Amino acid sequence: MSEKLYQIISEVFNIEIGKIDETTSPESLEQWDSFNFYVLLNEIEKEFNIKFDIDETLEIKKIGDFKVLLQKRGIEWK
Amino acid sequence: MKNEESLAYFLNESKTIKIDELGKKIRIAILGSFTINGVEETLRVKCSQNNIDCRSFVGEYNQYNQEILRENSELYKFNPELTFLILDVRHILGELFFYPYSLNDLEKKEFSENKIQEIMNLLKTIRKNSKSQVILTELQVPTYSPYGINEQKEEFGIKQMVIEINKKIKHEIKNDNFISILEFNEFVQKYGEQNIFNYKEYFSGDMKISIEYIPKFCNELMRFVIAYTGITKKCIVLDLDNTLWGGVIGEDGFDNIQLGENPVGRSFVEFQKRLLALNQRGIILAINSKNNFDDAMEVIRKHPNMVLREDNFSCVRINWQDKVSNLYEISKELNIGLDSLVFFDDDPVNREFVKHELKQVLVVDLPTDSSQYCNILTNMKNFELLKITDEDIKRKEMYLEQRKRIEFKNEVSNLDEFLKQMDIKIKIKKADNFVIPRISQLTLKTNQFNLTTKRYQHEEISSFSNDKNKIVEGIEVSDKFGNNGITGVYIIEKTDSEWIIDTFLLSCRVMGRGVEDIMLGQIIERAKQENVKKIKGKFIPTAKNKPAENFYKEFNFRKEGDFWVFNTEQETKKVEHIKVIENE
Structure with a gap:
């Protein structure tokens, strides 16, 4: 599902898909501010029809962390 | 972003707005008691979709008091034309929101009087220090009370108290043409508190309207922008077959079109009722239909379930001309701009043709399901006025008189003679x-x-x-x-x-x-x-x-x-x- 996830990230942050990888984080991506992060969360929740717990949202420090959370919900990361 | 309703879409679009030099301009200030990120961006995009060049100012997070009370604040330097003051009930009530019964009725009354005075003072101060029209969101009436089903027996319970605050403020500004209320409870009723208020977002960043519902909230703000800039639509142009009734009169015949009687027919009757109500308020109606004139008029004149009758239409074009030519003629005969017209037609081909040829006309995308027509019409924000004047109410009669004038003019051959x-x-x-x-x-x-x-x-x-x-x-x-x-x-x-x-x-x-x-x-x-x-x-x-x-x-x-x-x-x-x- 990485393709779909990267698609959403690219649309929310308005960047090319090629520039996203698992290490992408607020430090490496200017658009990733606290508000946009919640916009991204909201889009991912809608797209995969899931909800993140509030404590999980605090653990997300880079794109790779979404991988763990999605896998936890049985969404496979190809 | 594919989804044109999502906040992410608006945030991205807001970065690439193109300004139409010929369009209207507006300066909007937004002040809030909570995180209102995204409102400003969405509003600017929605304005540009309506050809309005929107300049905006957003007060710092929860700094509305300072912005309003300091005479030389950034707010006043910005010189807004419209100011939205977005206050929320948790903020205004403070701890009382959670423990409403920590005060007795008398103390609660005193508390609410003070809050009303504070809010009124803010509104009046904005008016004193600027020329801005001011729009205040009313407070959301809580749906929860620790008293549960006994809340209703309370003399001055928490719900009653918020209702009172809203009511008194509305009363105080009733005759003030420069201050309006955004009926936030109406918004919450429409979409539901469970959707609009997202606890996770609230605890994370004091967002009291969820990210998902910010664009819908902005639709409510746009009603005031449309009214203020005067880009209000004046006339609804309607197709007939499958728009005002189900079926095709030329094929199905008078007795077989669907109007009343069955589920499909009922949806058309109700759609007509909503149109009639707008007509009574002064929105003029016109017909643009490909049909034999006599067949169609027979339905309008004689069908027992027809709600709209001949006199409700200020201009009628039932003929075999194309829809675009008819729209031109309607605009000319009524003497109103194409940009004042809204066009309803069930046929997507006609709609595309009109959209392509007449960009100024607002073409409504009707779904194939006629039961949704009413919903679409009642959710349109294009008919808003800041104040409905006598002229607006009388407009439909005026246009009917106008139709008779044209008929009279056709009888009198010489213009001078006609004018005399x-x-x-x-x-x-x-x-x-x-x-x-x-x-x-x-x-x-x-x-x-x-x-x-x-x-x-x-x-x-x-x-x-x-x-x-x-x-x-x-x-x-x-x-x-x-x-x-x-x-x-x-x-x-x-x-x-x-x-x-x-x-x-x-x-x-x-x-x-x-x-x-x-x-x-x-x-x-x-x-x-x-x-x-x-x-x-x-x-x-x-x-x-x-x-x-x-x-x-x-x-x-x-x-x-x-x-x-x-x-x-x-x-x-x-x-x-x-x-x-x-x-x-």
Whole structure:
């Protein structure tokens, strides 16, 4: 599902898909501010029809962390 | 972003807005008691979709008190035209929101009185320090009480208290034309508290309207923007088959179209009822249908379940012409711009054709499911006005009279003869409290016969009318078919030696009857009486005011630089078929 996830990230942050990888984080991506992060969360929740717990949202420090959370919900990361 | 309803879409779009130089402009300030990120971006995008160039100011997080109470704050430096003050109930009630019964009824009453005073003071201070129209969100009535089903038995419970605060503020501003309430509870009712309030987002960043619902909330704000900028739609143009009734009259016949009686038929009846209600409020209706005229008219005249009848339509085009030509004709016959029209048609091909050919017309994308028609119509925000004037209510009668005038004109062959028989009278009305809203509305909406196209809000007209060096008057026009209401306006700046015509406009409704000539003629007469030697005015060309291009020239004004200048000793044009009833 990485393709779909990267698609959403690219649309929310308005960047090319090629520039996203698992290490992408607020430090490496200017658009990733606290508000946009919640916009991204909201889009991912809608797209995969899931909800993140509030404590999980605090653990997300880079794109790779979404991988763990999605896998936890049985969404496979190809 | 694929989803054009999502906040992410608006955030991205807001970075690439293209400004249409010819469009309207507006300056909007947004002040909030919680995180309102995304509201400003969404509003700017929605404005640009409506050809409005929106400049915006967003107060710092929860700094609305400072912005409003400091006279030299950034808010006032920004000089907004519209200010949204978005307050929320948790913020206003504080701990009382959680522990409403920590105070007794008397203490709660006192508490709510204080809050009302605080909020009223904020509203009045914005008005004092700026010219801005102010829109306050009402407080959301809590759906929870620790008293549960016993809450209803409380004399002055938490719910009652919030309802009281809302009600009293509404009452205080009832007669104030510059302060309005955004009925937030209506918004919450429509979409549901469980959707609008997202606890996770609230605990994470004090977001009290969820990210998902920010765009929908902005739709509510846009209603005020549309009303303020005057881009309100005036006329709904309707197809017939599968739009006003189910089926095709030419094929199914009078007895087999679906109107009432069954589930499909009921959806069309209710759609017609919603249209009739808008018509009663002054939105004019027209028909644009490919049909045999007689077949279709038989339904409109005789079908027992038809809600809209012949007299509800100000203009009827039932023929085999294409829809675009008919829309042109409707706009011409009603004398309103294409940009004042909304078009409803179930046929996607017709819709695409109209969208492509007439970009100014708002084409509504009707779904194939007719049960959704009502929902679409009642969710449209395009008919908003800041204040509904008598002219708006009377409009549909005026257009009916207009239809009869056209029929009469076709009977009388000679134009002069026609005008003489029309028995036109005009009344000159000074700008008082009754006339000012209409004068402002005309300056905002009139495009064709408008010499300078200066847009003035209520407030500005009001201050002009108190200025001894200005003449601000409205012209009421009536004829043998009825009263057209106030349809002409001029604003003149007086000095001892000359009069400058700042604004001169005539609603398209009464164009071509010599009213404009009488208006200017009597300005000239009055100038002579006051021994003013010179009258001058500008013609500022726009995309739409060509009809007024030669107006000054016809009156023997001479072009001097930017101005057209008239020496009051000169001869000028005379109009005899109109009676002037002097200043009321």
